[in-house]
Amino acid sequence: MTARKLLAAALLAVISVPAAASVQVIGSSSARLCYEAADSALTPSADDLGRCNTALRDEALSRADMVATHVNRGILFMRRGLTERAIADFDMAIAMDPAQAEAYLNKGAALMRQENAGDALPLFTASLERNTxxxxxxxxxxxxxxxxxxxxxxxxxxxxxxAELSPEWQEPRVELQRFRVVRR
Structure with a gap:
């Protein structure tokens, strides 16, 4: 496996953990169940995706909940290995709400999975600029x-x-150990 694939796999594993970058939906709707699936550590099922689809198709969602449901369904697609469909959902969320930071973050992760670091890089910056x-x-x-x-x-x-932002998170510290800082 190339270094680029290893990095992409590591990022996908990190971003796919519970609460990685899902967007909360309030209530007891299918949109809420979609959010809970995106926020869960469990592998998403076809039923989880079906709930997202039902929410987008049949429920009278606010614009914010519709955007959130696209992000959350995109996370489920990404975790199921359906990267192109995930990117389409993240793009839809960005088109509907260009300020939706989590859509940029997750699209960046999806592009890293496709070994497209050049296009992913500005998306990570955009997510930071939009206060992910x-x-x-x-x-x-x-x-x-x-x-x-x-x-x-x-x-x-x-x-x-x-590492500074999340002191208990080990992955950034592990990566930092590979670097040697030379002061000139």
Whole structure:
């Protein structure tokens, strides 16, 4: 497995953990169940995706809940290995609400899975600029994209920032151990 594939797999594993970048929906609707599936550590089922589809097709969702449901369904698609469908949902969420930070974060993760660090990098930055709820994941993803692109200093700085933002999270610390800082 290439270094780029390893980095993409690591990011997908991190972003696919519960509450990685899902968007909360309030209530007891199918949209809420879609959110709960995106927020869960369990592998999403076809029923979980069906709930998202039902919400988007049949429920009178507010614009915010519709955007959130696209992000959440995209997460489920990504976790099931349906990357193109995930990207389509993230794109729909961005088109409906260009300020939706989690859509940028998750699309960046999906592009890393496709070994497209060049297109993923600005998406991680966009998620930070839009105040993502998980800035540590955005810094980690951006670090991996930068490292893949040969931007070692930027990668190191983002791994370090991810570690600062989430001191209990081990992955950024593990990545930082591979670097050697030389002061000139």
């Amino acid at each position: 709820m998980r800035p540590e994941l955005a810094h980690y993803g951006r670090a991996m994209a930068n490292e893949t692109l040969g931007n070692v200093r930027e990668a190191y700085n983002d791994y370090r920032r991810a």
